[in-house]
Every structure is written in C-alpha cells, then in structure tokens.
Amino acid sequence: MNQKRTGSLLIRGGHVIDPAAKLDATMDILLRDGHVADVAPSNKLRGASSETFDARGLIVAPGFIDLHVHLREPGQSYKETIASGTAAAAAGGFTSVCCMPNTLPIVDSPEWVTWLQLPDRRAVVNVFPIAAATHASKGAVLTDFRALQRAGAVAISDDGRPILNDAIMRETLRLAAEIGIPVIQHAEDTRITEHCSMNESPTSFRLGLRGMAASAEASVVERDVQLAQQFTGSRLHVAHISTAEALKVVRRGKRNNIRVTCEVTPHHFSLVDEDVGDYDTNFKMNPPLRSAADREAVLVALADGTIDAIATDHAPHALHEKVVEFERAMFGITGLETALALAITKLHREQKIPLTRIVELFTAGPARVVNLKGRGSLARGNYADVTIFDPKKRWTFEVGKSRSKSRNSPFDGWQLTGKVVATIVGGRVVHRTD
Amino acid sequence: MIAIRKDQTSNIPAIAPGSLLGIEHMAAAEIMSLLKAAARMNPRRSRPPLRGKRVLLLFYEPSTRTRSSFEIAAKSLGAITTLVQSSGSSIEKGESLLDTVYTLRAVGADILVIRHPNAGAPLLAARHLDIPVINAGDGMHEHPSQALLDAYTILRHKKTLNGLHITIVGDIYHSRVARSAIHLFSKFGAKITLCGPADFLPELAASLAPGLHLSRTVEDAVRGADAVMVLRVQKERLAGKKISLQEYILKYQVTAERLKLAKKDALLMHPGPIVRGLELTSEVADCAQSVIVEEVQNGVPVRMAILARALGKGKDGR
Ligand SMILES: [Zn+2]
Numbered sequence: 001m002n003q004k005r006t007g008s009l010l011i012r013g014g015h016v017i018d019p020a021a022k023l024d025a026t027m028d029i030l031l032r033d034g035h036v037a038d039v040a041p042s043n044k045l046r047g048a049s050s051e052t053f054d055a056r057g058l059i060v061a062p063g064f065i066d067l068h069v070h071l072r073e074p075g076q077s078y079k080e081t082i083a084s085g086t087a088a089a090a091a092g093g094f095t096s097v098c099c100m101p102n103t104l105p106i107v108d109s110p111e112w113v114t115w116l117q118l119p120d121r122r123a124v125v126n127v128f129p130i131a132a133a134t135h136a137s138k139g140a141v142l143t144d145f146r147a148l149q150r151a152g153a154v155a156i157s158d159d160g161r162p163i164l165n166d167a168i169m170r171e172t173l174r175l176a177a178e179i180g181i182p183v184i185q186h187a188e189d190t191r192i193t194e195h196c197s198m199n200e201s202p203t204s205f206r207l208g209l210r211g212m213a214a215s216a217e218a219s220v221v222e223r224d225v226q227l228a229q230q231f232t233g234s235r236l237h238v239a240h241i242s243t244a245e246a247l248k249v250v251r252r253g254k255r256n257n258i259r260v261t262c263e264v265t266p267h268h269f270s271l272v273d274e275d276v277g278d279y280d281t282n283f284k285m286n287p288p289l290r291s292a293a294d295r296e297a298v299l300v301a302l303a304d305g306t307i308d309a310i311a312t313d314h315a316p317h318a319l320h321e322k323v324v325e326f327e328r329a330m331f332g333i334t335g336l337e338t339a340l341a342l343a344i345t346k347l348h349r350e351q352k353i354p355l356t357r358i359v360e361l362f363t364a365g366p367a368r369v370v371n372l373k374g375r376g377s378l379a380r381g382n383y384a385d386v387t388i389f390d391p392k393k394r395w396t397f398e399v400g401k402s403r404s405k406s407r408n409s410p411f412d413g414w415q416l417t418g419k420v421v422a423t424i425v426g427g428r429v430v431h432r433t434d
Numbered sequence: 435m436i437a438i439r440k441d442q443t444s445n446i447p448a449i450a451p452g453s454l455l456g457i458e459h460m461a462a463a464e465i466m467s468l469l470k471a472a473a474r475m476n477p478r479r480s481r482p483p484l485r486g487k488r489v490l491l492l493f494y495e496p497s498t499r500t501r502s503s504f505e506i507a508a509k510s511l512g513a514i515t516t517l518v519q520s521s522g523s524s525i526e527k528g529e530s531l532l533d534t535v536y537t538l539r540a541v542g543a544d545i546l547v548i549r550h551p552n553a554g555a556p557l558l559a560a561r562h563l564d565i566p567v568i569n570a571g572d573g574m575h576e577h578p579s580q581a582l583l584d585a586y587t588i589l590r591h592k593k594t595l596n597g598l599h600i601t602i603v604g605d606i607y608h609s610r611v612a613r614s615a616i617h618l619f620s621k622f623g624a625k626i627t628l629c630g631p632a633d634f635l636p637e638l639a640a641s642l643a644p645g646l647h648l649s650r651t652v653e654d655a656v657r658g659a660d661a662v663m664v665l666r667v668q669k670e671r672l673a674g675k676k677i678s679l680q681e682y683i684l685k686y687q688v689t690a691e692r693l694k695l696a697k698k699d700a701l702l703m704h705p706g707p708i709v710r711g712l713e714l715t716s717e718v719a720d721c722a723q724s725v726i727v728e729e730v731q732n733g734v735p736v737r738m739a740i741l742a743r744a745l746g747k748g749k750d751g752r
Contacts, residue, residue, distance in 0.1 A: 202641035206458070208553040208574030208613060211638075279554035325531060325552035327573070 008032040009427060010048055014055025014388065018062055019360035020367075020377035029060060031384035034426040039378055053429075055388055058421055061359045062378050063095025063385025065366040066336065067184075067263050068159075068239055068311035071097070073121065074112065075104025080316040080405050082121040085336070088314070088403040089125045090431035092336040093362075093420035095385035096126040096375060097314075100159040101137065108132035108143045110151035117152055124430045125423070126385070128154040128370065130184060133172045137161040142171060149181050154370040157184035159239060160286075162220060164189065170227050177234035182261075182370055184237045187220035187246060188212075188287065197327045199273040199288040207279065209326065212288055218245035225253040225260055237369050238262035240313050242287040244297030251306045261369045263311035266335055266342040269298050271410065281322045281329035282410040285315065302361065303353050309366035310358075312339050316406030334404045338397050338411045340389060344418030348391070355391060362387075384427035393419040452545075452566035452744035455557050456576035457617040465618060468739050469586050475735035475742075477510040483747040485512035490543040492534065493570070494520045494550045499706055499730055500570050500579070504547050507737035513545075535559045545744045548572070553610075566744035574608050580705050581614035583736040585622075587729050588661055591701055595622035601655045601696075602626065603688055604665030604713050605634040611705045612665060616643050629655035630686060631677045634667075652686050659696040663703040664688050667713045679712075688714040690721065701725050 009031045016027040016039065028045045030038040038045055066089065072080040082099075089097050099116065101107035107116065107129060115121075116129045131153035135141045137160070145156055156176055162185060163169045169185075176183045193212040198204050200211025221238055228236040241247060241262040253260040267285065272292045276283045283289060301307045315332025322329050340362070347353040367376025374382045399412035423431035449455070457465070489508040493501055501517070508515045518538065520526060525534055531550070538546060546567045548556045553573035560567035571577040585595065592598060600619050606612040606628050619626050620643035628635055629649045640646050649655040656662055672679050693702060702714075702724040710716040719726060 200638070202638055205607075205636070205638040206613075206642055208572070208576070208610060210574075279557060320530065323532065323558075325550070325555045325558060327552045327554075 007051065007427065008037070008049040009424070010045055010052045011055050011060055011386065011388070012052050013042060014058050014060035016060045016378065017356050017359045018378045019356050020062070020364035021379050023378070024356055029378060029386065031386070031424070031427040034384050036378050036380055036382045036384055038380060053388070053422065058388050058390050059355065059359070061387045061389070062363040062376055063423070063425065064093045064340070064362040064387045065096045065372065065376060066094045066312050066314070066339070067098045067309050067366045067369060069097045069099050069314040069336065070102065070316065070332070071099045071127070072316060073103060074115065078405070079318055082116065082123050082127060084403060084405045085314070085316070086123040086125045086127065088334070088336040090423045090425070091403050091420065092338070093340050093387040093389060093423050094125055094336060095387060095423060095425045096128060096372065098128045098130050098154060098370060100130055100157065101132040102160045106132045106137045108135050108137070110144070110147045113148055113151035113153050125425050128152070128372070130155045130157050130159070132156070133158045133163060133183065134168065139163055139165055139168055142168070142175065145175050145181060146179055149179055153181070154372065155182045155184050155237065157186070157239070159184065159186045162186050162188045162190055164191065164220070166223065166227070169224065170230070173227050173234045173236065174231050177231040180233055180235070180371070182235040182237045184239050185220065185224050186239045187217045187224065187241070189216040189219050192216050197284060198276055199290050201273045201291055203273050203276055207276070214243040214245055214290065214294065217241070217243045217287060218249055221246045221249045225249055225258055228260060229256070229258045234259060236260045240265050240268065240287055240311065241307070242268045242290050242294060242298070244294050247297050247301045247306055251301070254306065261308040262306070263309040263366070263369070264298055264302065264307050265311060265313045266339045267333060267410065269295065269302060270342050270346045275410070279326040280410070281324070281326055282333060282408055284326060284329050284331060285313070285333050286331040299347070299351055302347060303351070303357070307361070308369055310339060310343060310361045311366065312336050316404050317408050318406060322408045332408070334402065334406055334409045336404065337402055338409065338416065340420060341395070341397070341416035341418045342411070344391055345416045349417055384424060386424040387420065388422040388424070389418060389420045391418050393417065395419050449560045450564055450566045452746060453560050454568045454578050454740055454744070455560055456569060457578045457581050457614045458576065462621045465582070465585070465621065468582060468743060469589065471743065472582070472586055472736040472739035475738040477506065477734045477738065482512040483742055484508065484745060487513045487544040487745060488542050489513045489515045489545045489547060489741065490538045491515060491517045491547045492538060492549070493517065494525065495571070497549055497570070499733065500549065503730070503733040504570060504737050507734050508741055510734065511738055511741055513741070531555055531559060532562055535563055539563055539565060545741060568740060568744060571610055573610065574613070575610050576614045577610040578614050579733070579737055579740055580611050581618040582740070583729060583733045584615055584663070584703060584705070585618055586736050587703065587725055587732050588701060590732070591725070592660060595619060595624045598624045598660040599658055600624045600626050600661045600663065601629060601659040602663045602665065603629045603652055603655060603686060605667050605671060606630055606639055606665065607634050607636060608671060609665050613642065615663065616646065620644060620646070627655045627659070631682065633675045633677060652688065652692055653695055656688070656692055657695040659700050661701040661703055662688060662693065662696055664714045665705070666707060666709060669712070683712065687712070688718050690715065690717050693718055693721070693723065703729060706730065
C-alpha cells in the first residue's frame with residue numbers, strides 16, 4: 001500500500017485482460033512513475049521492482065472508467081462528496097469517474113469545472129467533469145464549450161434535464177462537433193413523463209402510479225441521431241439507455257456509420273419494473289426499471305456491441321429523500337460498489353458474456369466514448385490505472401458498509417460473484433481488499 | 435432474480451396486524467369474515483369494544499363521506515376520534531408523512547386512518563408504526579373500505595359474488611375505488627367487465643386481475659350485468675384528451691335506456707360523489723335499482739368491522 005507516485009510496482013502472475021491491446025493471457029505488469037512501464041510474459045520482469053503485487057488467480061484489467069456518476073458537489077455534500085464518492089468508486093474498481101453537472105449550482109462555467117478537479121476535493125480516483133450544455137441546464141442559452149473543454153470537461157450534458165428543443169440540440173451538436181467533444185443526452189421526452197415515477201407497465205397500473213412510456217426515450221434518441229448525422233465530427237452519446245426501442249435506433253445509427261454511442265447501467269441489466277414490488281423506493285430511478293423484454297434487449301445489445309459502456313448512474317440520496325411516499329422519493333440509486341459484481345453475476349455467469357467483453361465495457365468502451373487519452377488500456381506508456389479483481393469470489397453486498405455517504409441501493413444483502421481486490425490509480429494502490 | 439435477494443421480511447419492518455392497506459394482498463376468507471362481522475354491527479346500538487381507544491383520522495385530501503363514515507363508525511364503537519387535516523397543520527409547514535405519523539402515535543393514537551394523495555402512503559406509515567393503519571384511499575392505488583362496503587351492499591341483494599356479472603364504467607385508470615373493487619370481485623369469482631375510453635381504461639388494466647374483460651362500448655358492457663358500478667368522471671381529466679366531454683357523455687353515460695340492457699334486478703352503484711348529467715343521468719341516479727344511498731349507509735357498519743378488527747375485536751363483535 002501507499003506506493004509513492006514516483007515508485008514502482010510489479011503486478012505478478014495475474015491474468016491480464018486488456019481488450020484494447022487484445023491481451024488475454026497471464027502476464028506481469030510493471031508500473032513506474034505513474035505509467036505502465038512494461039507488460040511482459042510471466043517472470044520476464046522479475047526483480048524490476050522492489051514492490052510486487054501477487055495477482056495469481058486474479059484478473060488484471062485496465063482501470064475501470066465510469067461515464068456517469070453524481071458526486072453531488074458542489075452543493076449537496078449531505079448526499080455525497082467528491083471524497084466519499086470517489087472512495088466508493090475505488091472500492092468498486094473504478095479508477096476514473098465522469099461526474100454529471102447537475103449539482104448546486106450547475107457546473108456550467110470553467111470555474112466550476114476547475115473547482116471539481118482541485119486537490120482540496122480529496123478525490124482518490126481521477127475525476128473528469130462533464131459540463132452543462134446550457135446555462136443552469138435550463139435548455140435555453142448554450143455554455144462556452146471551448147472554455148469548458150479547456151478547463152477539463154470531457155463531455156457536454158444537461159443530464160436530468162433533457163434538451164428537447166430541436167434548435168438548441170442542433171446547435172449543441174454542431175458546436176460540440178467543431179471541438180470534438182461528445183454530447184451526452186439523457187433521452188426522455190419529459191413532456192409525456194410528467195408526474196410519472198416508474199415504467200408504464202402492469203406494475204405501475206397495479207400500484208396506481210403514473211407510468212413513463214418506453215417511447216419517451218426512443219423518440220428523443222431518434223431525433224438526436226437525425227440531428228447528429230448532419231454534422232461531421234459530431235459525437236452523440238446516449239446516457240443510461242433502457243428500452244428495446246431506443247437500442248434499435250442506436251443499432252441502426254451505428255450501422256449507418258453515425259457516431260452514436262450509448263451506455264447502460266447495472267440496474268437496467270439486472271432488474272425489471274416488477275422488482276419495484278410494493279413501492280420500494282430503492283427501485284425508483286430515471287430512466288425507470290423497464291419490462292423484461294426491454295431487459296432482454298439490453299442483454300442482446302451488451303453482447304452484440306451495440307452498447308459501448310457500462311455506467312453506474314451512481315445517484316446517492318439521503319434517507320429523508322428516499323424513505324418517503326414513492327411518488328415523492330428522489331430518483332436514483334447508488335451503484336459504484338456493485339457494478340462489477342453485477343456484471344459478472346448477471347452477464348458473465350448467467351448470460352455467458354465473456355469476461356473480455358465485460359472488461360471492455362468498463363475500460364476501452366468508455367475511454368473511447370469520451371476520448372480519454374492514455375486510459376482504458378494497459379499499453380506501455382499509458383497511465384498506471386489498474387483494476388485487479390477476483391471473478392470467482394462470492395460475497396454479500398451490505399449497504400451499511402458502503403463508502404458512499406448514502407444508502408439507497410436495491411442490492412443490499414445480494415449475494416454476488418466477482419470482487420475487486422485492488423484499485424490502482426497512477427501507480428498508487430487506492431483500494432485493497434483481502 | 436428473486437432467488438438471490440435477501441429475504442425482504444428481514445429488513446422491512448413488520449406491519450401491525452389488523453391493518454387494512456389494500457384488497458390486493460387479502461385472502462378471500464379474511465374479506466368474508468370482515469363482511470360477516472359488518473353484518474353484526476349496529477351503529478344505532480352503542481357498542482363499547484373500542485371504549486377509550488383513540489382513532490386518528492389523518493386526511494391529506496378533502497373527503498366528506500369516507501371521513502364522516504369512519505368517524506361515526508369509530509364513535510359507534512366507543513372510540514375517541516381526532517381529525518388531522520393537511521391544511522392548518524404541521525403538514526402545511528412541510529413536515530414529512532413519517533414525522534407526522536410518529537407524532538400522532540406519540541400523542542396516543544391506537545389506530546391511524548389515512549387518506550393520502552400518494553399511492554402507497556398508508557403502507558409507508560404502516561411499515562414504520564406499531565399500530566394498525568387503515569387505508570382510507572391512497573392516490574390512484576386502493577380504497578379498500580369502499581370495495582368492502584360495495585361487496586357488502588351487493589351481498590345484501592345477491593346470494594353470492596361468485597359468477598355475478600359486474601360491470602364498471604368510467605374513469606378506471608385514475609380510480610382507487612376501481613382497483614380495490616376489481617381485486618375484491620375477482621377473488622370471489624365474479625365476471626368483471628371494465629368499460630371506458632382508452633384514456634380512462636388503458637389495455638394495461640386487463641393485467642390487474644385474472645379474467646377481466648375490457649369493453650369500449652357501454653351497451654355491450656352493461657348487457658346482462660348483475661351490477662353496474664359507475665365511476666365519477668372529473669371534467670378536468672378530460673382536458674387535452676382524445677375524447678371530449680360531449681363525446682364521453684354520448685358514448686359512455688349510463689342512461690335509463692342503457693341500464694335496461696342489464697338484468698332486470700341489476701344494481702346500479704356509484705361510490706360518489708356523483709356528477710349528475712355526466713357519468714350518469716339524474717334519472718338513473720335516483721331509479722329504483724340505484725343503491726347509491728344504501729352504499730353510504732352500509733359504509734358505517736363495514737368501517738365499524740374494519741376498526742374492530744384493527745384492535746382484534748372483530749371476531750365476535752365484542
Ligand atoms: Zn440521467
């Protein structure tokens with residue numbers, strides 16, 4: 001532990017899965033001065049470092065990247081702070097997180113983008129801000145994308161406040177294309193989802209809850225794909241995609257060589273609307289849990305490459321915001337510490353999706369979406385961000401032990417397979433379990 | 435998927451026995467024993483089984499009949515009642531539902547009766563209280579005491595619910611009365627036909643209980659029915675909908691002529707409040723087959739039975 005940035009670390013005997021480098025073999029990895037110094041077959045690097053990490057029986061992967069987290073700072077540190085949120089990220093194997101701008105205030109200026117990255121925030125993993133597309137995410141006046149990008153923003157998004165106005169979305173995509181920054185859309189036609197608190201389904205009817213139609217997602221994705229293809233260099237990314245209909249649109253777009261990518265959350269590939277049970281607010285999020293058929297479509301899209309990344313949409317909320325009437329409860333659940341285990345349990349073990357594909361969805365996939373240079377792969381010279389996990393370890397998630405400040409997880413008490421053993425950021429071990 | 439989830443009973447607190455949160459999760463036998471207990475209740479004769487007990491009526495929505503019915507039922511059993519309404523209380527100042535019910539428990543409530551605009555609110559309260567909670571209507575979810583009094587009313591005219599053809603016409607989507615009634619009638623083997631325009635009766639409604647039949651034509655729905663339950667239609671809810679008010683009246687209003695298509699001895703029911711000239715004609719509301727007033731009367735003994743059961747006094751009425 002406590003490797004200095006200037007030190008070196010040899011990760012010995014692990015099974016390296018690095019999809020971007022097409023590596024899937026037992027290798028040693030030498031980290032030095034915050035970068036990957038060498039990757040070589042076992043024992044070639046013996047003695048290259050004073051510090052070694054015995055990774056025999058474990059998977060060694062590029063550091064995981066989460067494209068969608070809510071760290072709640074500035075303004076809502078009672079839910080989460082950058083320090084607590086990134087500690088949860090480290091425990092979940094994430095070495096980089098992209099944080100959404102829907103804070104108080106909204107991150108719509110270069111000053112706030114800079115503020116998020118200051119050492120004072122005490123982040124334990126890399127934080128890449130996503131900046132608002134419009135002032136205060138009100139969907140009216142565009143922010144200064146170039147200045148935001150210069151300050152460190154890796155994407156533009158009004159997450160939680162979909163850009164519905166055609167002209168504004170068109171302008172957002174056009175200007176973002178000019179500087180090569182991706183636009184992330186929370187695809188929801190809020191004009192038809194007002195007062196809704198779950199998916200429109202037999203369960204919503206039974207509970208007497210207004211239901212969100214699946215078409216509210218697909219129609220926005222459809223419109224955005226149409227707009228995106230008008231501008232060369234435009235990069236549209238669909239956040240937390242959840243419906244079969246919307247996935248069809250993305251698949252078609254990709255086939256037509258439109259630069260559209262999408263992410264899915266662990267809860268959307270693990271749960272369905274029925275799991276809401278009798279008003280369990282830990283199953284309330286937006287987009288909502290969908291039908292079994294939608295989940296099936298998500299599983300197919302994960303396997304066939306339509307989906308580019310697994311992103312948690314980690315959305316911590318305080319108890320008093322969740323232990324209330326279902327319709328009044330905040331949308332969102334925490335997810336950083338359960339993502340990998342759900343992927344292994346639900347996708348690898350149940351659906352037989354290969355581990356290499358799962359690792360890709362946590363690494364090379366998201367790195368490509370936001371164009372993170374030097375991350376998402378363990379190629380020589382890249383940042384020394386590494387996630388080491390045991391794909392066979394069975395464990396029980398206990399939300400009471402979460403590093404997050406919040407407790408709103410539907411997975412409390414779940415027995416899962418696959419556990420993070422170590423998380424290394426810039427050559428430093430920031431999380432370790434035995 | 436359920437298999438790997440922890441047993442929910444271990445982290446969700448138990449609900450106090452005697453609570454009445456909805457019809458959906460009730461067994462038919464339990465419903466029947468409540469209805470039988472109701473038949474033994476007589477609001478005119480003073481019965482003291484709840485003497486000295488405090489029944490708190492927590493009403494987040496205005497209500498005339500349900501509130502007064504519960505109040506009279508509680509008083510007829512010898513209980514003390516206190517009404518807490520959202521206006522003029524700490525609720526208006528932003529107090530949460532749970533803080534409010536904890537307070538009411540602390541002042542000595544033995545039974546809490548809740549009417550709330552949000553579905554699931556009484557269940558939330560029940561999960562956090564050690565006293566029985568009675569749902570007096572929650573959002574679009576359930577209104578169990580209404581369904582029970584409707585069943586009670588039908589059984590005063592018909593031998594059994596089993597095999598009865600019951601038609602429900604109107605705004606089923608927004609109706610907690612409809613959801614509770616459908617669950618109840620379905621548990622006893624009634625044949626249920628639901629009728630209304632798509633905005634008020636989405637196809638999804640068919641999934642609520644086994645053997646539901648959906649109809650868009652009121653004549654077809656009413657034909658041969660043993661009971662026709664008409665639901666209130668709120669004008670505001672037709673705003674912006676595909677169907678206009680005029681069209682609704684034309685296609686779905688229960689008129690004397692349409693009611694003739696039902697069995698001769700069919701009951702005409704309505705949970706109230708009624709809007710004459712909208713969902714039904716004035717003539718129908720007052721016709722010989724109408725049991726609308728009787729439903730209100732029956733509400734009292736049924737709610738007496740519910741309150742007595744809440745404190746374990748339901749079995750022999752003492
Ligand atoms: Zn979102």
